[in-house]
Structure formats: structure tokens, C-alpha cells
Amino acid sequence: MLTLARKTTNILQSIARRGFVRLGLFFLLIGPGIITSNVDNDAGGITTYSLAGANFGLSLLWTLLPITVVLIIVQEMCARMGVISGKGLSDLIRERFGARITFYLMVILFLTNLGNTVSEFAGVAASLEIFGISRYISVPIGAAFVWWLIVKGNYKSVEKAFLFACLFYLSYIVSGIMGKPDWGAVRTAFLTPRLSFKPALLTMAVALVGTTIAPWMQFYLQSSVVDKGLKVKDYEYTRMDVIFGSLTVNVVAFFIIMLCAITLFPAGIKIASAKDAAQALAPLAGEYCSWLFAFGLLNASLFAASILPLSTAYTICEAFGWEASLNRKFIEAPQFYGLYSLTILLGAGIILLPGAPLISIMYYSQVANGLLLPFILIFMLLLINDRRIMGDYANGLLMNVFSWGTAVILICLSVAMTVAALI
Amino acid sequence: MEGHEESQIFIFLSRLLGKVTCDAQGRKLGKVTDLLVHLAEPYPVVTDVLVKTGKGEAALISWQNIREGDGKFLVSAFTIRPDRELVFPEGSLLLKDTLLDKQVVDTNGAKIRRVNDLQFLKVHEAFYLVHVDVGFRGLMRRIGFERFMDFLLQGLFDYVLPDQLIPWKFVQPLVSPDLLQLNIAQNRLSQLHPADLADIIEDLDIHQRAAVFQSLDAETAAETLEETDPKIQVSLIEGLNPADASEIIEEMSLSEAADLLGDLPDEMAEGILKEMEQDIADDVKELLTHPEETAGGLMTTSFLQMPPTATVGEAMEFIHKNAEDVDFIYYLYIVDGEEHLLGMVGLRELFVASAEETLNNLMDTRIVSVTLDEDKEAIAQSFAKYGLMALPVLDDGAKINGVIIFKNLLEVVAPQLGK
Numbered sequence: 001m002l003t004l005a006r007k008t009t010n011i012l013q014s015i016a017r018r019g020f021v022r023l024g025l026f027f028l029l030i031g032p033g034i035i036t037s038n039v040d041n042d043a044g045g046i047t048t049y050s051l052a053g054a055n056f057g058l059s060l061l062w063t064l065l066p067i068t069v070v071l072i073i074v075q076e077m078c079a080r081m082g083v084i085s086g087k088g089l090s091d092l093i094r095e096r097f098g099a100r101i102t103f104y105l106m107v108i109l110f111l112t113n114l115g116n117t118v119s120e121f122a123g124v125a126a127s128l129e130i131f132g133i134s135r136y137i138s139v140p141i142g143a144a145f146v147w148w149l150i151v152k153g154n155y156k157s158v159e160k161a162f163l164f165a166c167l168f169y170l171s172y173i174v175s176g177i178m179g180k181p182d183w184g185a186v187r188t189a190f191l192t193p194r195l196s197f198k199p200a201l202l203t204m205a206v207a208l209v210g211t212t213i214a215p216w217m218q219f220y221l222q223s224s225v226v227d228k229g230l231k232v233k234d235y236e237y238t239r240m241d242v243i244f245g246s247l248t249v250n251v252v253a254f255f256i257i258m259l260c261a262i263t264l265f266p267a268g269i270k271i272a273s274a275k276d277a278a279q280a281l282a283p284l285a286g287e288y289c290s291w292l293f294a295f296g297l298l299n300a301s302l303f304a305a306s307i308l309p310l311s312t313a314y315t316i317c318e319a320f321g322w323e324a325s326l327n328r329k330f331i332e333a334p335q336f337y338g339l340y341s342l343t344i345l346l347g348a349g350i351i352l353l354p355g356a357p358l359i360s361i362m363y364y365s366q367v368a369n370g371l372l373l374p375f376i377l378i379f380m381l382l383l384i385n386d387r388r389i390m391g392d393y394a395n396g397l398l399m400n401v402f403s404w405g406t407a408v409i410l411i412c413l414s415v416a417m418t419v420a421a422l423i
Numbered sequence: 424m425e426g427h428e429e430s431q432i433f434i435f436l437s438r439l440l441g442k443v444t445c446d447a448q449g450r451k452l453g454k455v456t457d458l459l460v461h462l463a464e465p466y467p468v469v470t471d472v473l474v475k476t477g478k479g480e481a482a483l484i485s486w487q488n489i490r491e492g493d494g495k496f497l498v499s500a501f502t503i504r505p506d507r508e509l510v511f512p513e514g515s516l517l518l519k520d521t522l523l524d525k526q527v528v529d530t531n532g533a534k535i536r537r538v539n540d541l542q543f544l545k546v547h548e549a550f551y552l553v554h555v556d557v558g559f560r561g562l563m564r565r566i567g568f569e570r571f572m573d574f575l576l577q578g579l580f581d582y583v584l585p586d587q588l589i590p591w592k593f594v595q596p597l598v599s600p601d602l603l604q605l606n607i608a609q610n611r612l613s614q615l616h617p618a619d620l621a622d623i624i625e626d627l628d629i630h631q632r633a634a635v636f637q638s639l640d641a642e643t644a645a646e647t648l649e650e651t652d653p654k655i656q657v658s659l660i661e662g663l664n665p666a667d668a669s670e671i672i673e674e675m676s677l678s679e680a681a682d683l684l685g686d687l688p689d690e691m692a693e694g695i696l697k698e699m700e701q702d703i704a705d706d707v708k709e710l711l712t713h714p715e716e717t718a719g720g721l722m723t724t725s726f727l728q729m730p731p732t733a734t735v736g737e738a739m740e741f742i743h744k745n746a747e748d749v750d751f752i753y754y755l756y757i758v759d760g761e762e763h764l765l766g767m768v769g770l771r772e773l774f775v776a777s778a779e780e781t782l783n784n785l786m787d788t789r790i791v792s793v794t795l796d797e798d799k800e801a802i803a804q805s806f807a808k809y810g811l812m813a814l815p816v817l818d819d820g821a822k823i824n825g826v827i828i829f830k831n832l833l834e835v836v837a838p839q840l841g842k
Contacts, residue, residue, distance in 0.1 A: 086628035095524050099539060099565040102524075229629060229658060320562060321526070321537025 031238070032224035033075070033245030035159070038166045040217055040249050042304035043123025044116060044369075046297055047362040048211045049253050050277040052204055053260025054269060058189035060201070061257055063208055065190065068250040070406050071213050074377065075242045077384050077395075077403070078218045082225030083235050084393045089222045090319040092383050102319050105379070110343075112372050113216050113312040115365035117347030120308060122358040123301030125351055126274035127294040129358075136352060143348035146305045147341065151326070155306065162303040168296035172255040175284035181262045190254075199420035203367060206417045209410065210370025212249060218376060220311040223318075256280075271359060309343035374410040381407065434550070436518060436541040437565050444474045444484075444496040452476055455496065457519040459483065459511060460552055466591055469543070469550040470515060472496070479506050486550070518552070521598050526631070527555060530611040531593040533619035535626050539565055542588060555594050558587025597631050613643045621650035624659075633662045645674030648683070657686050665691070669698035676750045677703075677723040678831050681710035710825070716835055718797040722816045722825030725750035728758045729782060731765055736778035738768070751813050751828050757786045764790055764815055764823040792817045795824060802827060803836045 052060050078089065085092060094102045124142040125135035149155055195201065221242075230238050260280045264271065271277045278293035285292045313336050317324035322335040330337045350356065381403055387394050395403065442455045453476035460467035472489060474496075475481045482501045490497045511517065522538050529536050539561030542554035556564075563569045576582045595611045612620060612635060620639075624632050624647065636644060636659050648656055648671065660668050660683065672680045672695060684692045684707060696704045706724045713719025727749055729738055738755060746752045755773065757766045766786030776785055792815045793802050805814055806829060813826045833840070 086630045091628075094537070098524055099562055100567070103562070103566050226628065229654070231629070320559075321539070321557065323534075 031241035031245070032079070032221055032228060033238075033241035033243070034248070035163065035245075036075070036217055036221045036224065037245035037249040038163055039220070039304050039307050040212065040214065041166075041169065041252050041300060042116075042120060042308075043126075043297060043301040044119040044214075044362045044366045045211045045253070046123070046256065046300060047119075047271075047277070047359060048204075048207045048366045049256035050260045050264075050280060051271055051359075051363060052208060053257040053280075054264035054271045054277070056201065056204060056261075057265040058186060058258065058261045059194065060204060060208065061186070061189040061254070061261070062191065062193045063205060064250050064254050064257070066193075067209060067212050067253075068246060070209075070410075071249065072243055072246045073399075073403060073406065074213055074218060074380070075221055075246055076239055077380055078222040079225050079238050079242045080235070080393055081380070081384055081390070082222040083230050083232055083238055084391065085389050086226060088226055088315070088318050089219045089380070089383075090315045092389065093379055094319045096383055096386065096389070097379070105375075106316050106319050108372060109215065109219075110312060110316060110339075112365075112368050113308060114343060114346055115361075115368050116214065116216060117305065117308055117312075117343050118350045119362045119365040120301045120305035121348045121351045122356070122361045123297050124305070126358045126362075127297035127301065129273070130275050130278060130290050130294045135358075139348050139351050142302060142305065143344050146302060146309075147344055150306055150310055150340075151337070158306075162299060162306075165295075165299040166303070168292070168299060169252045169255075171281060171284055171292055171296070172252065172259055175281050176255045176259045176262075179259060179262050179283040181258060186258060197416070197420055199417070199423075202413065202417040202420050206370035206413060207363060207366040208253075208370075209413070210368065210373060211366035212253060213373055214366075214369045215372050215376045216308060216311055216315075216369075218380070219315045220307065223311065223314060259283075273359065305344075305347070309340050309347065312343055313337075313340040370410075371414050374407050374414060377403070377407045377410065432545045433553075434543045434545055435556070435561075435564065436523065436543070440519060442494070442496055444472075444489075444498055446498055446501070452482065452498065452501070456481070457517045458550075459515050459517055461512075461515050466544070466551040466553050467516075469552070473509075473517065474498075474501075475506075476503055480504065481506050481509060483509060483511075487548075516596075521596055522555070525596070525598050526627075527589075527597055528595040528612060528623055528635075529557070529589050529593055530595055530615055531589065533615055533623060535597075535623055536589065552591055554588035554590055556586060556588055558585070560584050560586050597627070597635070613639060617643065617646035618650045620647045621652075625652055625655055629658070632659065637663070641670045642674050644671045649675055649679045653682070653686055656683050660687060660695075661691065665694040665698045669695045673699055673703050676828075677706055677710060677725045678721060678750075678828075681707050681720075682715065685711055685715065713795065716799050717795065718793045718802060718814075718816045718827060719795040719824070721799070721802070721831050721835060722827045723750045723831075724825045726756060726813075726826045727752055727754075728756045728762070728823065730759070731757050731781065731783035731786065733782050734778065735773055735776045735780045735782070735785065738773055738782060739778070742770075742773075751826055753812050754826075755782070756815060756823055756826070757782050758823060762822040764792065764817060764821060766790065767815070790815070792823075793827070794818070799832065799835050802832055806832060 081087075081089065081092065087095075090102070090106070093105065121139050121142060125139050128138040129135060149158055195205065225238065260271075260277070263280045263282060264276070269276050269279060274293065274297060275290060278290040281289035281292050314324050316322075316339055317333075317336045320335070323333040324336040325333060328336075351358070351361075381395070381400070384390055384395050385400065436458070439458065440455055444452045444455060446452055453474045455472055456475045457473040458469050459471040459473060461470045469486055471486060472484045473481055474484060480503050482503045484498055484501045488498055488500045490499070516522075518541055522541060524538060526535050526537050528534075536555075536557040538555050538557060540556035541552060542556055543550040544553045545551075560569065560572075563572045573583065576584060593611065612623075615623070620643075624635060627635060632655070636647070639647065648659065651659070660672075663671070672683065675683070680703075684695065687695070696708065699707070709724060710720070710722070713722075715721075725748070727742060727745065729741060733741075742752060742755070753770050755768045755770070756764060757768065758764055766788040767790070768782055768786050772785055791805060791809045791811065793805060795816060795818055797816075802814060805811075811829070813828050815823050816825045816827060818824050
């Protein structure tokens with residue numbers, strides 16, 4: 001197995017060495033940015049975007065533009081930190097901010113990620129409930145499959161299959177075009193920012209931010225960049241890869257929101273179950289829309305469910321200096337395997353509680369992401385301005401103004417949402 | 424005796440950091456942010472305390488000028504300077520900056536650990552850094568949850584979580600390259616087995632890896648490189664200039680050197696080959712002409728051969744002179760004037776025979792060999808069947824070209840082992 005991988009990498013590397021274009025292609029195909037962006041559109045993502053379109057029509061479409069910009073900025077910073085320092089994000093946080101802050105941050109991150117894991121298994125349950133398969137069958141099998149795949153199986157080859165299946169998102173684009181939207185109205189909605197002080201609207205805005213710029217994705221992206229051993233001289237390509245990935249995420253988000261806005265919103269369908277969300281694909285798939293949607297949601301959920309608990313375990317073990325490697329046996333890395341298994345167990349277990357509301361869970365876990373994000377952003381900004389870590393690659397003035405400004409805006413948004421909800 | 428015992432206690436760094444410091448009149452100066460130690464064997468000793476007074480200024484206060492009282496530090500003499508002007512003497516290091524929350528190598532356990540706390544031994548008035556705390560207990564102590572955790576664990580499970588301390592003599596800090604240079608004379612890393620060192624290097628991040636690797640001497644570096652994952656090998660060598668790289672590669676066994684040079688980009692490999700000693704470079708180039716996973720690519724050309732007319736005494740003399748530089752010494756291959764393989768003699772037979780015996784009488788003529796283009800499965804079969812330590816590789820004219828050492832075959836046939 002090692003030899004085949006080495007051969008493949010050697011071939012790809014020799015192609016890559018022959019010039020800028022080839023190297024660029026190499027990254028685009030298997031770069032950390034592309035993988036991250038596809039995992040980003042997980043169960044929570046699909047649900048949040050669908051709800052945004054179904055409940056608010058086109059009125060929140062404009063948020064995608066600023067969200068894309070922020071996503072690119074945040075991910076670029078993580079990639080830059082990963083390449084220059086050669087360390088993961090939780091590693092940097094521990095070394096710079098000390099044990100106490102790291103501890104509290106890890107606790108909060110664990111809880112948020114747990115929420116996201118619950119959301120992934122909710123996706124598994126919801127997608128198969130469309131066919132009448134009880135969650136008590138689908139979730140345990142899904143959890144066992146994911147656990148086995150990572151711990152005992154060959155994840156790398158399955159990753160390619162997952163990525164391939166992400167072509168499913170094209171169906172939203174095709175559907176969107178087939179649904180013959182009023183492109184004029186769409187363009188206006190996309191370019192006209194308007195926000196009112198309604199609690200539901202604000203919460204949705206926070207959720208949109210949270211699902212597109214999920215905190216756990218930033219830790220994952222930086223770790224991937226570090227794992228790949230990307231060097232400073234390759235940084236231009238890394239940046240290209242990250243930008244491309246971010247754009248992909250938001251193109252998909254755009255079409256999901258738009259499609260639900262033109263199919264579900266006018267019909268007044270408030271999404272209460274996955275079947276409701278599946279109706280959005282009717283223009284493309286007609287009566288098979290449920291099948292198409294279920295397939296896509298299942299793929300997205302399992303993909304993310306494979307990566308998210310693993311990323312959580314790596315992040316926490318990295319911060320506390322515990323052995324974290326799949327090459328070790330359980331007894332040699334007890335905290336790593338323990339955290340990983342616990343996350344999956346709790347994630348799947350909570351879904352199995354009677355009456356667990358799947359759609360709400362998927363939605364509110366993204367709200368939690370949105371609330372945590374500004375704080376992670378602040379940590380990142382403090383790190384990326386530290387010349388001892390970043391040297392000449394620390395943020396410039398413009399970037400700083402922009403980034404700090406974004407952090408402030410996001411905090412204001414979160415505060416507004418909380419206040420509006422309490423009033 | 425009472426006086427003697429009282430003057431020895433263990434103190435953790437976490438208790439000292441953040442302590443309020445006052446001058447002789449009781450006015451608050453600031454808080455302790457770091458301790459400066461002088462690197463001495465066997466244990467570093469605390470020489471100064473760094474106190475930040477705010478407004479971008481700090482004071483580096485000598486340890487002798489500090490008294491403890493009331494949970495505070497009382498200082499008798501100090502000078503306040505702006506942060507930037509602080510100068511630390513050679514052979515000293517700041518503990519919190521360099522060690523706390525950072526990674527270090529535990530050279531006893533051959534692992535990378537993260538430092539949660541540091542433990543001092545107070546002997547009379549001096550503080551010696553004796554242990555590095557890498558355990559969960561240390562983490563809880565830093566966060567302030569130590570008592571709470573004890574209460575829980577003892578209450579529920581009647582279990583006291585032990586400290587996990589590593590003695591300072593087994594600790595190799597990783598934080599800055601200069602630090603590793605400082606420690607070259609006492610470079611504990613070179614005391615590790617190369618295979619363990621390779622594992623550690625693989626676990627480090629890119630910068631630490633390069634720094635650790637470059638602090639090793641050529642021989643240790645070569646041995647370590649042989650055990651390292653090929654991708655990382657390339658990455659490490661790419662960080663060196665051709666002269667240094669060639670020095671290290673020369674120390675490697677020939678087949679490993681050939682594999683490594685084969686993996687490097689062509690221009691870099693050429694550059695390094697130019698810098699290498701001519702005969703070694705030639706041997707390596709010859710090995711590079713064969714595809715990697717055939718007999719030719721697995722073999723080494725560095726082995727012992729002698730004519731059949733030589734005596735055991737002459738053979739032993741020969742081995743004595745050459746054993747250090749040759750890759751494989753446990754079989755002596757008997758060849759004629761044109762390098763046709765006639766037989767082989769094991770080291771055991773040589774030791775047991777009398778010095779006047781000729782190799783001709785001693786040698787085993789039942790030759791087991793492989794051809795240059797034999798593939799790895801067939802080679803493995805031969806090894807398994809005949810139980811040899813090495814297999815000679817013959818070309819079409821039955822001339823010996825090289826030998827395949829079992830270890831090199833093992834890596835190719837069962838790469839998942841030893842990872």
C-alpha cells in the first residue's frame with residue numbers, strides 16, 4: 001500500500017514539477033482546500049441553506065457575498081499559519097496562550113463539535129427516514145460504519161469515493177437553472193443587503209455564518225496543510241487552492257438557497273422533515289427528488305461524520321500533548337481513541353433519544369458554530385500578528401483592519417441575535 | 424538532620440509564575456513572568472527572575488536579591504529597563520518562554536511530550552530545575568483544578584493520579600534552533616537509537632525536524648536517515664546544501680544512499696553526487712541504473728570478497744581492516760580473478776578454523792543466488808527457503824555484482840512493519 005501511494009505521489013510530483021499549471025492542477029484536485037470545502041457542505045449545511053431559502057425566500061441571499069469574503073480570509077489565514085509555522089492551530093494556541101485558556105477553549109470546542117456530530121447523524125437518520133428506514137437502524141449502522149472505516153479500514157480510498165459523490169451538489173445547480181427563476185430578482189436580492197431586527201432572521205444569519213465558516217473546519221484545514229508538509233515556496237498554490245475551495249462552498253450554498261426560495265418558499269412549505277427539503281429538487285428530478293436528496297444528504301453526512309470526530313480528537317490531543325495517531329493501538333493512544341469513540345457514541349446516541357427533532361438539531365448546531373466563530377477568529381488574529389511565529393508573513397495593516405472589523409461585526413451579530421431572542 | 428531536611432523542597436514553576444513582586448519599601452513592582460536559568464550539568468540553576476512592570480518595561484532581578492515573604496517576592500536591588508533592551512547571558516534560557524507549554528523530546532522514552540509544568544529542587548537558597556512535568560496532573564495544576572480533580576478521583580474511585588515527571592537529563596528542548604546548537608556537546612538526541620530518532624523526527628513539524636536533523640553529526644544523521652520515511656528523507660536532504668548532504672549520504676549504506684538519491688529531483692541528486700567521494704559516487708551511480716524493486720535495485724556493492732587461495736589468517740586480517748566501511752561482513756564471498764562467484768564462507772566458519780586453512784577448503788560451493796532483474800517475491804522466497812542473511816546477485820556471466828541484505832528486502836516486502 002505504501003509503495004502504491006508513493007508511486008502515485010511520485011508520478012503526480014513529477015508532473016507537478018513540470019510547471020506552474022500542472023502543480024496548480026494537482027492542488028485543485030486533491031488539495032486541502034477542496035476537501036475542506038466539500039466536507040463543509042455537510043448535513044448542517046444543506047439543512048441551513050434549505051431553511052434559509054424556504055423560510056425567507058431570497059431575502060438572505062445577499063449574505064453569501066460577505067460570507068464568502070470572510071471565509072476566504074479566515075481560511076487563507078489558517079493555511080498561511082499552517083505553512084509558515086508547520087504547526088496545527090490548537091498547537092499554536094497552546095504554545096502562545098498557555099494551558100488554562102487552551103483547556104477552556106478545548107472544552108467549548110468539544111461541545112460545539114459534539115453538536116455538529118449529532119447533526120451529521122441527524123442527517124443520516126433524516127435521509128434514510130425518507131424511505132421509511134427507522135433511525136434506530138440507520139444511525140447505529142452509520143456510526144459503526146464510520147468508526148470501522150477510520151479505525152480499521154482504509155479511509156483514503158473511501159475518501160475519493162465520498163469526494164466523487166459530492167458531484168451531487170451539481171443537481172442543485174442544474175435544478176436551479178431548470179426551475180427558471182426570475183434572474184433579475186435573484187440578482188437584486190444577491191446584491192442588496194437588508195437586515196431587520198427580527199430574531200428569526202438574525203438567528204438564520206448567524207447560522208449561515210456558522211455553517212459556512214465552521215470553527216472545526218479551520219482546525220481541520222490547518223492540520224491538513226501541516227500534514228501535507230506544504231512548504232513556503234508552494235504557498236501561492238496553497239492560497240489558490242483555498243480560494244477555489246471557498247468559492248465552491250458558496251456557489252453550492254447560493255444554488256441551494258435560491259432553489260428552495262423559488263420552489264419551497266412560494267408554496268409556503270416550511271421544512272419540517274427531510275422530505276420537505278427534498279421537494280426543492282423537483283424541477284430536476286421530478287418524483288425522484290426524494291431519492292436524489294436522500295443520497296446527497298446521506299453522503300454528506302457520512303463524509304463529515306468520518307472527519308469531524310477524528311478532527312476533534314486530533315485537535316484536543318494535540319493541545320494536551322497526548323499521543324494521537326491511527327497507527328497506534330488503543331492502549332498506546334487511549335485519550336485519542338477514547339475521545340474519538342466518545343464523540344461518535346454521544347453523537348449517535350443523542351439522535352436515538354425518542355423524539356429528537358432532527359431538523360432543529362441540524363439547524364441549531366450551526367448557530368452554535370456561528371456564536372463560537374468570532375472568538376476563534378480573535379485567537380487566530382492574535383497568532384497571525386505574532387512575528388515570532390509568522391515572521392515576514394504576519395498580517396499587513398489592510399488585512400488586519402479588515403479582519404478585526406469582521407470579528408467585531410460578527411460579535412455584534414451574535415449579540416444582536418441573543419438580545420433579539422430574549423426580548 | 425532537621426536543618427538539612429528543611430532546606431530541600433520541591434517547588435513547581437506554576438506556583439512561582441504570577442507572584443507579586445515588591446521592592447524594599449513594599450511598593451508593588453509587578454508580577455513574575457519568567458525565570459532565567461543557567462544551563463549547568465546535571466541540573467540548570469535559577470539565576471534571575473523576570474518581572475514585567477507594565478508600560479513595556481521589565482526588570483531582570485538576580486536571584487540573590489530576592490527574598491520570599493507573605494506569598495510575595497521582596498527585592499532588594501533591581502534595574503528597570505524597556506523590554507527590548509533586555510539581554511540574556513550566553514548559556515542561559517528563559518523557562519516559560521522556552522519550555523512551558525512547548526514540546527520536548529523525552530530521550531528515555533523516545534517520545535515527544537508537551538511540557539505542562541516544571542519542577543525545581545530547592546537546595547539551601549538555590550533552585551535547581553530537576554524535572555519536567557508532562558502528566559495530566561501537571562495540566563490540572565496549571566489550570567487550577569488539581570484539588571477538584573483529586574477530590575473527584577479519590578471520592579469516586581479512591582485513586583490518586585500520579586505525577587508524570589521526566590528527569591531533566593532526559594529532556595531535549597525543541598523550541599529554537601539556537602537551543603539545539605547550545606546543546607550539541609550534550610546532545611542527548613544522539614544517544615537515542617536511530618530507529619527511535621527517526622520516529623521522533625517523523626512526528627515533529629517541518630521546522631523542528633530540520634533543526635533536530637541538522638544538529639546531528641554526519642554518522643548519526645546517516646543512520647537516522649536510513650530509518651526515516653522516504654518522503655521525509657527527501658524533505659530533510661532538500662534543506663541542506665550539497666556539500667553537507669553529500670557528507671551524510673556518504674555515511675549511509677550504499678543501497679539506501681542509492682534509494683534516496685533516486686527519490687531526489689535530478690538536479691539536486693547530480694549536485695550531491697558531484698560533492699561525494701569519487702568511488703562512493705561511482706558505486707551509487709551503478710546501483711541507480713537498476714529499477715528499484717529488482718535485485719539490482721535492492722543490492723549493495725559494498726561486501727567482502729577474497730580469492731580461494733587466501734588463508735583464514737589473511738581473510739581475518741582483511742576483514743579486520745575493512746569491516747568498518749563495508750555494508751555486510753557476515754559472509755565472505757570467494758571469487759576468482761574475474762569476479763566469478765565460487766563459493767562463500769561464513770564468519771562462524773572463519774572463527775572456528777585454524778589460521779593456515781585455505782578458503783578453498785572451507786568454502787561452501789552450494790551457491791544460492793539471484794539474477795540482477797529478479798523481482799522481490801522470488802528473492803523473498805529464496806531468503807525464506809535457505810535462511811540466509813544475505814543473497815549474492817550475479818549477472819549473466821555468473822559474476823558477483825552485489826549482495827542483498829535481508830533487512831533491505833524486508834522493508835520492500837513488508838513495508839507496513841516497523842512503522
